[in-house]
Amino acid sequence: EVQLVESGGGLVQPGGSLRLSCAASGFSLSSYWMSWVRRAPGKGLEWVANIKLDGSEKYYVDSVKGRFTVSRDNAKNSLYLQMNSLRAEDTAVYYCARFMRGTGSWDYWGQGTLVTVSS
């Protein structure tokens, strides 16, 4: 059974940093692109970042470029999101999801982890 479990969320002050993790199981992480998607309170889903199978290519939404870094450790079956210079507008539930490059769809998602940026 495919499972994605996020962790690392919490309360952080504006300008602070946080590192999210996503533990994958039930499939070979090295065979799939992976993504981070977020949903801010009262808002809709927003794609944040994609990372290629081996981590050699990474893509970000404009609003997080230069501040967020996606990475992966296939040997540890883990995906990460390093978030620096956090802003209030980054407050959201962050989901990791398996990205199907051929269809452009996310077929499996985690339950999410809440990040709150507030003083």
Added chain:
Amino acid sequence: QSVLTQPPSASGTPGQRVTISCSGSSSNIGSNTVNWYQHLPGTAPKLLIYSNNQRPSGVPDRFSGSRSGTSASLAISGLQSEDEADYYCATWDDNLNGPVFGGGTKLTVL
């Protein structure tokens, strides 16, 4: 402002058929396939439709999708109370070089 435009809300009574629209442009829906997701806050989003009209295993055939030109739609027939959720269309945008979502439609089952 979302790149893809969806109505903010939709509603229907049990057993009815409802349709949710998704409007885009030539750089997204017009040149890429559309996917639909169901989301209840606090839970994992669920893929309902991929490649415009394909259902993943386990998704009831009450859910169907279509695409025409720069628009797409999701239809739910035989509406059930458990269908009450937020629904999102999504596709790739060639100009932005990344995935984009619609703003979401909150479906209420009356």
